[in-house]
Amino acid sequence: MKKKNPMSKSAAHRLEMTIIYIVLILCAIVCIFPFLWMLTTAFKSTAEAYQFPPTLIPKRWLFKNFANGLKQADFGLFTRNTVFLVLFNTVATVFSSAFVAYGFARFQAKGSKFWYTCLMATLMLPAQVTLIPQYLLYFKAHMVDTYWPLMIPSLLGGGAYNIFLFRQFFLSLPKELDEAAMIDGASSFQTFTHIMLPAVKPVSMCVGVMSLVYNWNDFYQPLIYLNSTKKFTVAIGIQFLNSSMGTTKIGQMMAVAVVMTIPVLIIFFLCQKYFVEGIKMQGIKG
Amino acid sequence: MKEKRKRKLSGIERRNTINFYLYISPWLLFFLVLTVYPMIKSLFLAFTDSGFTGDGTFVGLANFIQAFQVDALFWPAFKNTLCYVLMYVPLSLLLSFVLGWLLSRKVKFLGFWRTIFYLPYITAGVAVTILWGWIFNGSYGVLNYFLSLLGITGPNWLGDKHLALGCIVVMSLWSLGNQILIMLAGIQDIPASLYESAQIDGASTLRQVFSITLPLSTPTIYFNLVIGTITAFQLFNQPYILTDGGPVNSTLTVAMLIFRNAFEYGKMGYASCIAWCLFLVIMIVTGIIQATQKKWVFYND
Numbered sequence: 001m002k003k004k005n006p007m008s009k010s011a012a013h014r015l016e017m018t019i020i021y022i023v024l025i026l027c028a029i030v031c032i033f034p035f036l037w038m039l040t041t042a043f044k045s046t047a048e049a050y051q052f053p054p055t056l057i058p059k060r061w062l063f064k065n066f067a068n069g070l071k072q073a074d075f076g077l078f079t080r081n082t083v084f085l086v087l088f089n090t091v092a093t094v095f096s097s098a099f100v101a102y103g104f105a106r107f108q109a110k111g112s113k114f115w116y117t118c119l120m121a122t123l124m125l126p127a128q129v130t131l132i133p134q135y136l137l138y139f140k141a142h143m144v145d146t147y148w149p150l151m152i153p154s155l156l157g158g159g160a161y162n163i164f165l166f167r168q169f170f171l172s173l174p175k176e177l178d179e180a181a182m183i184d185g186a187s188s189f190q191t192f193t194h195i196m197l198p199a200v201k202p203v204s205m206c207v208g209v210m211s212l213v214y215n216w217n218d219f220y221q222p223l224i225y226l227n228s229t230k231k232f233t234v235a236i237g238i239q240f241l242n243s244s245m246g247t248t249k250i251g252q253m254m255a256v257a258v259v260m261t262i263p264v265l266i267i268f269f270l271c272q273k274y275f276v277e278g279i280k281m282q283g284i285k286g
Numbered sequence: 287m288k289e290k291r292k293r294k295l296s297g298i299e300r301r302n303t304i305n306f307y308l309y310i311s312p313w314l315l316f317f318l319v320l321t322v323y324p325m326i327k328s329l330f331l332a333f334t335d336s337g338f339t340g341d342g343t344f345v346g347l348a349n350f351i352q353a354f355q356v357d358a359l360f361w362p363a364f365k366n367t368l369c370y371v372l373m374y375v376p377l378s379l380l381l382s383f384v385l386g387w388l389l390s391r392k393v394k395f396l397g398f399w400r401t402i403f404y405l406p407y408i409t410a411g412v413a414v415t416i417l418w419g420w421i422f423n424g425s426y427g428v429l430n431y432f433l434s435l436l437g438i439t440g441p442n443w444l445g446d447k448h449l450a451l452g453c454i455v456v457m458s459l460w461s462l463g464n465q466i467l468i469m470l471a472g473i474q475d476i477p478a479s480l481y482e483s484a485q486i487d488g489a490s491t492l493r494q495v496f497s498i499t500l501p502l503s504t505p506t507i508y509f510n511l512v513i514g515t516i517t518a519f520q521l522f523n524q525p526y527i528l529t530d531g532g533p534v535n536s537t538l539t540v541a542m543l544i545f546r547n548a549f550e551y552g553k554m555g556y557a558s559c560i561a562w563c564l565f566l567v568i569m570i571v572t573g574i575i576q577a578t579q580k581k582w583v584f585y586n587d
Contacts, residue, residue, distance in 0.1 A: 016491060020388050027385060028402045030460070035405070037428055038417045053431050096312050103309025107302045115310060115317075122321055124512070124572060126520055128541060129565040132331065132548050132558050133324035136340040153320070157313030188305050217411035219523050224549060238412045239527055250420055257413035268408050272401065275408070279467040 035261075042066070042255040049250045062251060066259065069252030072245065075259075077230060078237035085233060086215040088151055093158030093211045094204050100157045101166030102192050106178065122160045127220075135224065149225040150218075154211075162207045165281055169203045170196065206278035209271040213264055234260050331558035338552035349559035360560070362535050363543040364567070366451060370539065371518045371571075373455045378462055378514055379507055385462075386469025387499060400467060407463030412527060418457045419444060419528045444529055447536035454524045454537060465510050472506030473499060504583045512575060519568050540564045 041049055042065055043058045070076075104116055138149045157163055177199065181191040197204070219235045226232060232240065238260060242253065268275065307314070332349055336342030353360045389399055406414070421429050424442025433440040443453045476499065484494050522541040525531060531538035540560065548557035 017391070017393075020391055020393060023388060024393065024399055028399065031402050031406050031463075034414070034417055034421060034460070035409075037421060038414075041420065050426050052426055053434065054426060054428055100310050100313040103306050107306035107309065109299075109303035109306035112306055115314070118317060119313065122317065124516060125321070125325075126516060126565055126568050128520060128544055128561045129328055130321055130324035131328075131544070132554050132561060133327035133340075134320055135548070136327075136554065137320070137324070139339070153316065155312065156316035156320070160313075163313060188309075192309075213408055217409075219412050219527075224545075235412045238416065242412070242416050242527065247420065247423065253416065254420070257417055260413050261409050261411070264409050264411070265405075268405070272397075275404065276400065276467075279464065280471050282464075282468050282471075 038254050038257055038261075041251060042258045044251045046249055046251055065251045065255040069241075069249070069255040070259065072249075072252065072256070073237055073241050074230070075234070075237060075256065078232050078234045081231060082216060082233040082235075085147060085150060086212055089154040089215045090208050090211040092151065092154040093162060094208050095158075096155055097158035097162035097207060098166045098197060098200065098204065099192065101163045101170055102196055104163065105167045105170035106175075119160050119163060123164070131224075138225065144225055145227045145231060146225075147231070150221050158207075158211075162211075165207060166200060166203055168281070169200045173199055202274075202277060203281070205271070205274040206281060209267060209274045210278055212267055216264055216267075328558040328561055331555050332562050333559075334555040336553075336555035336558075338554065340554050342555050345555070349556050350563075352556060353559055353563065359535060359538060359543055363538050363540045364563075366536065366538055367519060367521065367540045367564075370451060370455060370521055371515060373452065374458055374518050375511065375514050377455065377459055378465060379510060381459060382462055382465040382469045382510060383500075383503065383507065385466045386473050386503075387495065389466070389470045390473040390499075400470075403466050404463040406461040410461040412523070414461075415457070415524050415527045418453075418460075418524075422453050445533055447534045450529055450533060450537045454521070454528070457524055458518075458521075465514070468510060469503065469506055472503050476502045501584045505585060508575075508579060508583045512572060515571060515575065516568055519564065519571075 040056065040058055043061045043063070044055070044065075045060065045062050048055060048059060104112070104119070134149075135144070138144055141148075143149055153159065173196070178191045178195055181195045182188065186194065217235060218233075219239070222233045222236050223239075226236065229240070238256060241256060245253065247253070331340070331342075333344055333346060334342040335345045335348070385403065389396060389403075393399065421427050422443040424430065424440070424445055427440070427443070429443070430440030441449060444450050480498050480502075481494060484498060489497070520541050521539045522545065525537040525539055526542055526545070529537045531542055541564075544557045544560050544564070547553045547560065
């Protein structure tokens with residue numbers, strides 16, 4: 001087990017680690033720099049933003065950009081709309097995907113294998129192929145320009161991937177756990193809410209935080225289904241502003257971008273643990 | 287006695303069946319009404335001249351003829367989308383493997399690096415896309431400023447029909463964090479004993495990467511390849527927000543063409559036809575990937 005030549009080995013190792021750290025630092029700069037650029041631009045006057053060479057740090061810090069930018073459209077309303085949708089969809093997604101997954105994990109029936117295969121197949125289905133008839137269905141139900149098309153999917157299973165994650169976790173729990181509760185006279189729904197749901201809290205948190213961020217950033221669905229400005233979410237509100245004023249007031253634009261990115265950053269830093277757990281779960285494939 | 291037991295068993299079976307369908311019912315409803323029905327319906331729509339309300343008459347192959355022979359944007363949209371997939375997917379796999387491997391080398395402050403790499407993924411929304419548009423700006427963009435420091439006059443990135451799509455690839459690669467961390471998790475699952483025995487045999491680090499890390503990561507690479515390809519074929523947000531398909535339709539993607547026809551021109555029939563063409567292309571490509579799986583994906587068990 002002893003190394004033949006410890007000196008050169010450790011020197012080689014040190015060189016390797018140095019190279020690794022240099023590459024990591026370079027990549028980290030590439031990852032972080034755009035955010036810093038967004039932040040400094042947010043404080044620049046239009047005249048300063050349109051300077052070449054650009055100033056890396058604003059000469060004058062224009063805090064006004066934030067107030068003026070947010071005044072360009074009703075971002076207070078957009079934020080309220082988005083917060084409502086995000087919270088509703090997150091709670092609905094966690095509950096309904098756990099509910100469906102419990103069925104897939106615990107009850108064997110004729111056809112259960114078939115439906116599970118169907119579930120997994122939808123993971124690979126491109127959204128484009130169902131998009132138009134879905135829109136027509138919502139249109140005929142007078143649900144276009146309401147939040148229903150954005151909420152119904154989270155009520156109805158919350159996405160195949162989340163169901164899959166929950167199912168994996170339910171399967172890893174011992175069957176005695178819920179059987180004991182059932183023998184004690186609990187209904188299967190009581191067993192689900194009182195025993196199973198608390199037992200999969202880590203998955204619930206992961207699915208929850210992912211759903212928070214996904215719904216905050218979602219652009220495509222609101223773009224298709226929401227028409228009236230007063231129903232806009234933050235994501236299409238920003239695009240609305242972008243298409244109306246373009247880069248003419250880039251400082252204000254970036255100020256709005258900063259403000260609207262901050263909630264995601266806060267969620268991320270508060271719930272980092274769950275994001276990391278979530279990725280590890282994605283690694284488990286079967 | 288025997289009869290009774292049999293009946294009891296079938297009672298449990300029946301209760302299981304009822305429970306199973308009860309619990310999966312929300313998803314089953316979604317699957318039948320919002321997945322299966324729309325798939326069949328859109329295939330049907332592809333052969334009609336349906337307008338905004340979805341009502342129309344059967345027109346045979348007219349939509350397909352329109353797409354293949356008349357519509358000047360159909361082939362460019364497919365070409366652009368394919369170009370994007372061919373640039374983005376291999377680069378994303380390479381980058382995520384390299385960075386995932388670097389992070390697996392017992393670096394200090396792993397949590398810190400993980401956070402940094404994940405940030406662009408988590409914040410990838412409209413706001414950050416607009417930011418990238420400003421970074422790529424030809425006259426005032428910071429990218430061209432850095433190039434000017436090297437004595438290079440930078441081009442008008444998003445305004446150049448040869449470069450715009452490449453810029454979108456770069457932008458997408460920037461938010462690769464999730465794939466990197468999935469790769470990292472995959473690499474960390476490789477048993478350390480394999481590396482130890484390779485070290486005893488005197489295998490160099492590079493040798494270990496190619497004969498241990500890479501082959502044992504192929505299931506993860508395969509996963510990222512399939513999901514990445516399907517997602518890449520549906521590229522929409524960045525070109526819609528930044529270039530609206532321009533310049534000269536060089537960033538017009540199939541998903542944008544479907545969106546325009548369906549929601550801007552109200553041609554639901556024609557848009558469904560394009561959607562099915564895209565679906566078939568994705569199926570063929572993922573089919574090919576799956577067929578080659580046995581040749582290169584290494585399953586330990």
